[in-house]
Amino acid sequence: MFSSHEAAVTTPAQERPHPGVVPPGSEHVIAISHIPEAVRTLRHRSRALLIQWGLCPDAVDDALLVISELATNAINHALPPAELRLSRPEVDGRRILRIEVSDAGPVPRSSSSPDRPHPDENGRGLSIVAALSLRHGAHLAAERTTQWADLTCTNPQHSLRYSR
Numbered sequence: 001m002f003s004s005h006e007a008a009v010t011t012p013a014q015e016r017p018h019p020g021v022v023p024p025g026s027e028h029v030i031a032i033s034h035i036p037e038a039v040r041t042l043r044h045r046s047r048a049l050l051i052q053w054g055l056c057p058d059a060v061d062d063a064l065l066v067i068s069e070l071a072t073n074a075i076n077h078a079l080p081p082a083e084l085r086l087s088r089p090e091v092d093g094r095r096i097l098r099i100e101v102s103d104a105g106p107v108p109r110s111s112s113s114p115d116r117p118h119p120d121e122n123g124r125g126l127s128i129v130a131a132l133s134l135r136h137g138a139h140l141a142a143e144r145t146t147q148w149a150d151l152t153c154t155n156p157q158h159s160l161r162y163s164r
Contacts, residue, residue: 027085027087028086030084034080035075038071042071046067062132063086070129074147077106077107099151100146103146132149133149136150
């Protein structure tokens with residue numbers, strides 16, 4: 001289990017969080033169009049892949065919520081291009097689902113920008129990601145920012161929902 005101080009970690013650009021071993025066929029990259037409607041398409045494509053990978057329905061639902069939040073942040077607050085990377089590395093002897101959304105860094109905005117959303121209407125996305133993930137964070141590079149989250153990767157036969 002990850003300790004509570006690992007919940008949000010910013011890692012150097014050349015370092016990915018707990019790299020683990022990613023078996024062949026266990027990594028998938030999807031380009032993210034820089035329009036709000038792209039999140040819906042991204043959820044549909046991701047759902048199909050996660051089901052194909054054998055994740056239980058609860059794990060798929062949690063993953064789709066995290067994907068939606070991270071992709072929405074990239075579309076609304078960052079420069080294109082953006083991409084989603086899903087992988088299933090083995091970390092500390094267990095298989096996890098790693099979700100990474102990379103973009104070209106934040107959009108420069110002044111604090112008095114009229115299109116800035118009211119604080120009560122925004123800002124809960126990373127709290128949702130934190131609640132659903134084992135750990136999450138960001139790694140920053142000169143021209144790339146990646147927000148990532150590690151989630152449990154439960155197969156249906158291991159879910160209490162499907163036990164007989």
